[in-house]
Amino acid sequence: MTTHVKALRAKDVTVTRRSRPKRDFTERGFEIKFERRLTEEELMEFSAENDHLRIEEDKNGKIIIIPPVDFDGGIREGRALGYLFNWWFSYQKGEVFSPNAGFKLLDSSTRSPDAAWVSAERLATVSKAERKKFARIAPDFVIEVRSTSDRLNKLKKKMTDTWMKNGVRLAWLIDPIAEKAFIYRQDGSMEEINGFDNVLSGEDVCPGLTLNLASLRI
Numbered sequence: 328m329t330t331h332v333k334a335l336r337a338k339d340v341t342v343t344r345r346s347r348p349k350r351d352f353t354e355r356g357f358e359i360k361f362e363r364r365l366t367e368e369e370l371m372e373f374s375a376e377n378d379h380l381r382i383e384e385d386k387n388g389k390i391i392i393i394p395p396v397d398f399d400g401g402i403r404e405g406r407a408l409g410y411l412f413n414w415w416f417s418y419q420k421g422e423v424f425s426p427n428a429g430f431k432l433l434d435s436s437t438r439s440p441d442a443a444w445v446s447a448e449r450l451a452t453v454s455k456a457e458r459k460k461f462a463r464i465a466p467d468f469v470i471e472v473r474s475t476s477d478r479l480n481k482l483k484k485k486m487t488d489t490w491m492k493n494g495v496r497l498a499w500l501i502d503p504i505a506e507k508a509f510i511y512r513q514d515g516s517m518e519e520i521n522g523f524d525n526v527l528s529g530e531d532v533c534p535g536l537t538l539n540l541a542s543l544r545i
Contacts, residue, residue, distance in 0.1 A: 414529070
């Protein structure tokens with residue numbers, strides 16, 4: 328990695344804190360803008376050297392540093408991913424991805440959902456070389472689970488402007504704080520589910536997948 332990327336010198340970057348002024352930045356994360364956009368190789372190396380954090384890149388080349396979630400948030404993310412994996416284990420089509428997987432999307436951003444599934448049809452378009460880096464593909468289905476450090480409006484914007492605009496067919500945004508869920512569909516519609524006494528469905532994208540929201544109560 329070049330010194331320009333590795334050192335993160337103040338003259339090379341602009342840091343935008345996503346937290347309130349007196350809050351420790353590690354609670355909410357922050358954003359970095361380099362003087363030039365990182366190459367894909369530099370982004371991968373930078374991510375590897377900071378593997379305790381989730382690192383994403385928006386469509387303008389801004390690096391988004393996302394700190395680890397809190398204890399309860401980790402439990403909820405794990406349970407949501409578990410539902411998806413158990414469904415895949417029976418379905419045996421496509422592949423399920425963990426929160427550490429980065430997807431290079433059509434708008435040039437590199438993003439990571441809390442859980443994702445990619446169909447066999449889309450996987451067939453990924454070359455062997457791309458499997459060793461951020462594949463240029465959008466998941467068919469994604470799950471995002473709000474943690475205490477997440478701002479709901481930012482997550483909603485990510486669902487519409489990042490996932491759905493780049494070809495995701497179905498997406499769930501689950502908010503355990505307010506006990507709500509938001510379902511985003513390929514046709515542009517959004518459905519709000521109020522209360523965790525409900526079950527989400529994978530519909531025709533992930534047929535047979537269900538998630539009992541009550542299981543995310545901690």
